[in-house]
Amino acid sequence: MIASGLGLGADAAAGAAAYGRSVAAAIRTEALAKYFGDVAALRPLDLEVGEGEVLGYLGPNGAGKTTTIRCLLGLIRASAGRAEIFGVDAQARPAEAHRRLAFVPGEANLWPGLTGGETLHLLGRIQGRIDGDYQAELIERFKLDPSKRVRAYSKGNRQKVLLIAALSSRADLLILDEPTTGLDPLMEQAFRDSVGEARRRGQAVFLSSHILSEVEALSDRVAILRAGELIEVGTLAQMRHLSALSVDATFDTTPPDLSRIPGVTAVEVEDKHVRCRVIGSVEPLLGVLAASGVHQLLSREPSLEELFLAHYGREPETRPPAVR
């Protein structure tokens, strides 16, 4: 019995090494959905995070970010669909799914009587592996005093303990739910450096965040969630391509009429100065500007904040969920 059990384990491990581990996405969801009564916290979601990819997961309060994460961790039962972590069904086999991930929740609930150092030791035991040298480096970088008791830590310091524990596990996948809440700007930079290091080491990161500059700086792709629904996913470059470019032009004389040029909207004229937005090709606009004695030209891609606001400017959907 024991021998055959070991044999199966070895075969499974060899199979994973040969196939699963090299091809399975870090995260894959298929029509993953969660309803709390009538509330569609997460509408059927299809999402993939590749190995070594940093995905920024954005959405306003109540959009369903934490619900997604709790489904991915097997902490709540999904109403429908499937969630996989490196090919393992996270809902049916959460213990196995957790082997290659580390998680940082938005709220740090820790043992108040333990010191920071004891807490890191305990979290490391739970996680199963820890890179001690890297942990020491992180304690230094995040300026954490590990000799203090958790009850004496500020909110930001409690958050640092969880971040250091997750980062020093060197897990193949980091799932972070608004991890920088409570961190000051210096520590926010330490966090960014650490995620950059994780990415360079080939770790995947699922980063739920409200902080647009953080997502912009760290993510390979961005997913935008609204009222439980994924409304956009792609690289920032792809998203910007779909959005308007802002153009400011100053002329030597009265500006030409730009309002009839294809793709040009929101034209505002002020003396010799014109401001407008352009979607799609800028060539027609540039042709007119060049022929009209433009004196100074400034163009700017939309920031993630502008993209985000453009998405949330619309009314959220109120239709009832299709799946229960």
Ligand SMILES: Nc1ncnc2c1ncn2[C@@H]1O[C@H](COP(=O)(O)OP(=O)(O)OP(=O)(O)O)[C@@H](O)[C@H]1O
């Ligand atoms: N246990 C629960 N029971 C009932 N409704 C819930 C429960 N958990 C979450 N919800 C609802 O599901 C929706 C999504 O909540 P969720 O916590 O996933 O949002 P979030 O994007 O993480 O928001 P925040 O940015 O505030 O953390 C909200 O409408 C919330 O009220």
Ligand SMILES: [Mg+2]
């Ligand atoms: Mg949340």
